[in-house]
Amino acid sequence: MLYSSDLLAIVGAGEQASLSPRRLCLFKTTTGSPLRELNFLTSILAVRMNKKRLVVVLLEKTFVYDLNTLVMLDTIDTVPNPKGLSAFSPCIEGCYLAVPASATKGSVLVYNVMELQSHSEIDAHRSPLAAIALSSNGMYIATASEQGTLIRVHLVSEATKSYSFRRGTYPSTIYSLSFGPSTQLPDILIATSSSGSIHAFSLRLAINQRSKRSTSFLGSVLPDSVSDALDPAHHHVLQNAVSPGIRSYAVVRKIDKLEGTSSPSQFTSLRAMVSVITYNGYFQEYTLSINNKNESLWTLEREFNLFSP
Numbered sequence: 001m002l003y004s005s006d007l008l009a010i011v012g013a014g015e016q017a018s019l020s021p022r023r024l025c026l027f028k029t030t031t032g033s034p035l036r037e038l039n040f041l042t043s044i045l046a047v048r049m050n051k052k053r054l055v056v057v058l059l060e061k062t063f064v065y066d067l068n069t070l071v072m073l074d075t076i077d078t079v080p081n082p083k084g085l086s087a088f089s090p091c092i093e094g095c096y097l098a099v100p101a102s103a104t105k106g107s108v109l110v111y112n113v114m115e116l117q118s119h120s121e122i123d124a125h126r127s128p129l130a131a132i133a134l135s136s137n138g139m140y141i142a143t144a145s146e147q148g149t150l151i152r153v154h155l156v157s158e159a160t161k162s163y164s165f166r167r168g169t170y171p172s173t174i175y176s177l178s179f180g181p182s183t184q185l186p187d188i189l190i191a192t193s194s195s196g197s198i199h200a201f202s203l204r205l206a207i208n209q210r211s212k213r214s215t216s217f218l219g220s221v222l223p224d225s226v227s228d229a230l231d232p233a234h235h236h237v238l239q240n241a242v243s244p245g246i247r248s249y250a251v252v253r254k255i256d257k258l259e260g261t262s263s264p265s266q267f268t269s270l271r272a273m274v275s276v277i278t279y280n281g282y283f284q285e286y287t288l289s290i291n292n293k294n295e296s297l298w299t300l301e302r303e304f305n306l307f308s309p
Contacts, residue, residue, distance in 0.1 A: 136179065
């Protein structure tokens with residue numbers, strides 16, 4: 001769906017001839033009729049949209065279209081991408097697309113879809129990528145490899161690593177990454193994994209603690225990326241939110257800053273609304289509260305089965 005509009009991009013699963021996985025249909029819900037169809041030689045693996053651009057991800061190619069005219073603007077040759085891994089920042093000013101740049105290691109190609117040119121290539125992990133996410137303003141990119149133990153965040157403009165967070169000690173598949181909505185630095189990053197847990201990482205707390213650590217002896221010995229990864233203070237986990245092995249996706253829908261907090265240089269308490277949807281048909285909505293002592297509380301607000309009558 002294009003934001004909260006009546007425009008849908010629909011790709012079939014192939015059970016019917018009219019619902020081919022190689023056909024993209026732009027559908028207008030208010031009229032109940034398709035506007036335009038685009039056909040491709042291979043299956044469509046992902047579709048991304050904003051008010052100016054339409055991006056279609058195939059196995060080894062990614063196409064960029066003008067959304068208003070559906071004129072194809074560029075074709076990006078990519079490494080084999082069977083999972084359709086991609087991330088897209090919806091804002092026009094920092095409108096970037098991220099896709100895997102290597103099939104053997106965790107490199108990311110960042111492409112500017114407004115200027116139609118490659119922006120940078122980021123070497124994020126030693127293992128191939130499992131998940132990518134861009135912040136809504138296009139400033140930051142989060143990545144996880146197939147190992148799933150570390151989640152890294154890079155500043156897109158300079159292609160430099162800003163943070164490293166440890167999800168856990170044992171390997172786990174990261175199903176989704178989602179930044180909190182913000183016009184500047186997102187407050188939190190949410191991840192779901194095959195362990196069934198939901199992970200929240202405090203980006204603003206990482207900044208404040210890193211600035212304090214830089215003046216300490218430990219900060220002079222340990223690089224930022226190492227000490228960030230080993231510091232559990234940034235990590236807030238909801239265990240067993242989903243059955244282990246069930247694919248799930250989470251998104252941060254809203255963040256509220258709470259009153260009575262101290263100066264902006266210190267950690268600000270917040271309340272985040274996190275929505276989760278699972279492959280076995282459940283929708284969950286949680287409130288994550290983090291106070292100015294970095295104590296967190298997950299509250300399940302509602303849950304229902306999308307498949308139930």
